[in-house]
Amino acid sequence: MLNNAPALELDEVTRRFPARGAPGALFTAVEKLSFSVRRGEFVAVVGPSGCGKSTILNMVAGLDRPTEGRVTLGGEPVTGPSPHVGFMLQKDLLLPWRTIVHNVEFGLETRPLNGAQRRERALAELKRCRLLDFAERYPHQLSGGQRQRAALARTLAIDPDVVLLDEPFSALDAQTKLVLQRSFAETISGSGVTTVLITHDLSEAVAMSDRIFVMSERPGRIVEEIEVDLPDRENPIARRALPRAQDIMSHIFSMLHLDEKVDA
Numbered sequence: 490m491l492n493n494a495p496a497l498e499l500d501e502v503t504r505r506f507p508a509r510g511a512p513g514a515l516f517t518a519v520e521k522l523s524f525s526v527r528r529g530e531f532v533a534v535v536g537p538s539g540c541g542k543s544t545i546l547n548m549v550a551g552l553d554r555p556t557e558g559r560v561t562l563g564g565e566p567v568t569g570p571s572p573h574v575g576f577m578l579q580k581d582l583l584l585p586w587r588t589i590v591h592n593v594e595f596g597l598e599t600r601p602l603n604g605a606q607r608r609e610r611a612l613a614e615l616k617r618c619r620l621l622d623f624a625e626r627y628p629h630q631l632s633g634g635q636r637q638r639a640a641l642a643r644t645l646a647i648d649p650d651v652v653l654l655d656e657p658f659s660a661l662d663a664q665t666k667l668v669l670q671r672s673f674a675e676t677i678s679g680s681g682v683t684t685v686l687i688t689h690d691l692s693e694a695v696a697m698s699d700r701i702f703v704m705s706e707r708p709g710r711i712v713e714e715i716e717v718d719l720p721d722r723e724n725p726i727a728r729r730a731l732p733r734a735q736d737i738m739s740h741i742f743s744m745l746h747l748d749e750k751v752d753a
C-alpha cells in the first residue's frame with residue numbers, strides 16, 4: 490500500500506454488461522464513476538434499485554472488472570480478489586456445520602498462521618464483537634443479529650484495509666437492526682477500518698457514515714456527495730436523534746425524488 494494514496498479510489502469507472510435478449514448488444518450499468526475514500530473513512534452508497542451499487546462493490550472486491558477506468562486500493566490497481574478486502578453480504582453465509590469460532594477461523598486459513606494463532610485471533614475478534622460466550626455454538630443456535638455480528642467478526646478477523654458491507658442489516662427486524670447498527674458502528678470505529686456500506690435505508694446511511702454518495706438511476710452515476718458533518722459516528726442511535734440528521738435525510742429523499750415515485 491502506497492503511503493499517501495487513498496484507501497480506495499475509482500477513476501472514471503464504467504461497467505457494461507451484455508444486454509439480455511439482444512445478442513451482441515451491451516447496456517451500461519455504471520458510467521464514469523469517480524470517487525476516493527480516505528483511510529478510516531466510512532462511506533455509504535445509496536441509490537435506486539439497479540443503479541449499480543453491488544456492481545461497484547464487486548469491482549472493488551476484485552470479483553468483477555471495469556469495462557473502462559480503474560479501481561485502486563491503497564494506490565495499487567485491483568486485478569483480482571485481495572486478501573486486504575473484507576466483504577460482507579445481507580446473508581451471513583456462515584457455514585452451518587462449523588462452530589462460530591471455527592467460522593471466524595475460516596477466513597484465516599489461507600494466512601500463514603498455525604492453529605493456535607488462528608484460534609487466538611478468532612477469539613479476540615469475537616470478543617470485540619461481544620460474542621465470546623457464543624464461540625462454541627453453531628450458527629443455527631444464534632439469532633439473526635448475532636449471526637451478522639459473527640459474520641462481521643469473520644470479516645474483520647483477516648485485518649482488512651477495506652470492508653465492504655452490502656446491505657448487512659436489510660433482512661433484520663427494525664429493532665434488531667438499530668441495535669446491530671450501533672454494535673457495528675462501535676466495532677468499526679474501534680478497528681479504524683475503511684468501510685463502504687451499500688444500503689437502501691437513508692437513515693442508516695446518515696446515522697453511520699462520514700460521507701454519502703447518492704447515485705442516479707441506471708446508468709449509475711454519482712449525482713451528489715454529502716459530507717455528514719455530525720458527531721457520534723460510533724453511536725447511530727444518538728445520531729439519528731439530531732435535528733441535522735433529519736435535514737440530511739430529507740435532502741437525500743428529495744434528491745432521489747422519492748415523493749414522485751408511484752408504486753407500479
Ligand SMILES: Nc1ncnc2c1ncn2[C@@H]1O[C@H](COP(=O)(O)OP(=O)(O)OP(=O)(O)O)[C@@H](O)[C@H]1O
Nearest residue numbers: 506507518536537538539540541542543544545707
Ligand atoms: N453479471 C451481470 N451480468 C449482467 N447484468 C448484470 C450483472 N451484474 C449486474 N447486472 C445488471 O446491472 C445492473 C446493476 O445491478 P446491481 O446489482 O449492481 O444494482 P444495485 O444498485 O445493487 O441493485 P439493488 O439495489 O436492487 O440491489 C442491473 O440492471 C443488473 O441486472
